[in-house]
Amino acid sequence: MITEPTHTLGTINELIDGKSNVDALRTLAELFPDKVVFSTSLGYEDQVITDLILGNDLPIKIFTLDTGRMFSETYSVWKKTNDRYATKIEAYFPKQEMVESLMTGKGPYSMYESVENRKECCFMRKVEPLNRALAGQKIWVTGIRAEQSANRQSMPRLEWDEAHDLFKFHPLMDWTFDEVKQYIKDHNVPYNPLHDRGFVSIGCQPCTRAIQPGEDFRAGRWWWEDNSKKECGLHTHEEVFKP
Numbered sequence: 001m002i003t004e005p006t007h008t009l010g011t012i013n014e015l016i017d018g019k020s021n022v023d024a025l026r027t028l029a030e031l032f033p034d035k036v037v038f039s040t041s042l043g044y045e046d047q048v049i050t051d052l053i054l055g056n057d058l059p060i061k062i063f064t065l066d067t068g069r070m071f072s073e074t075y076s077v078w079k080k081t082n083d084r085y086a087t088k089i090e091a092y093f094p095k096q097e098m099v100e101s102l103m104t105g106k107g108p109y110s111m112y113e114s115v116e117n118r119k120e121c122c123f124m125r126k127v128e129p130l131n132r133a134l135a136g137q138k139i140w141v142t143g144i145r146a147e148q149s150a151n152r153q154s155m156p157r158l159e160w161d162e163a164h165d166l167f168k169f170h171p172l173m174d175w176t177f178d179e180v181k182q183y184i185k186d187h188n189v190p191y192n193p194l195h196d197r198g199f200v201s202i203g204c205q206p207c208t209r210a211i212q213p214g215e216d217f218r219a220g221r222w223w224w225e226d227n228s229k230k231e232c233g234l235h236t237h238e239e240v241f242k243p
Helices: 009-016 021-031 044-054 072-085 096-106 115-134 177-186 193-197
Strands: 036-039 061-065 090-092 139-141 158-161 166-169
Touching: 009 021, 009 158, 021 036, 021 044, 021 139, 021 166, 036 044, 036 115, 044 061, 044 072, 044 177, 061 115, 072 193, 090 115, 096 115
Parallel strands: 036 061, 036 139, 061 090, 139 166
Antiparallel strands: 158 166
8 A cells, every 4th residue: 555655834945945936846855746726816926926937837736716806807817828838727605595595684784784795705715615615625825925915924935834734835025016026027928907006915806906105015905994903814723613
């Protein structure tokens, strides 16, 4: 009987330490064949990682969470990305019965009424589909950067995600926003045109707005809430809404 090799956070870190993002991603894909996935929101950072993966023919599956409330511009860049790289980004949708129950019971804008309501909506539209997408995987690649929010500044490049029982790899953790934009420009990577209109972090249409000069990076997300609440549950270890 063949036993799967055991890899720890320490041993994996040793293998990718000092390597470029492309080489690190390639190493992870070799360590865990068909068990490395990248979740894209089709924003600036994620388009950089998509280019790193597809531009170098890395065997890493790319998927996105279609919440049903995305901007038309997001769908546009999704199509442009598929066309540019001759790929098919996999889609995960929320469960129909959950969304129908919420919309019938609380209406289309319940998220504005309380943090609990907003997290309920985020859970069914994003967290639950993500859980399905990550089931059985070993490495989850993300576009998180340290400067995006306060609770992301302490995240390491590679970490263990106990909730999903896998490792999370953040290739752009130490990149600045200017470095991300410069990469997009230098490599002519398709990007969401909303970025040119002040939208730096793009999520669902009812919960995203452009930011003003000098505002925090996350100011355009759930702007009616306290700054400490600005996470949807995808990248936090706090207890989120459960049905």
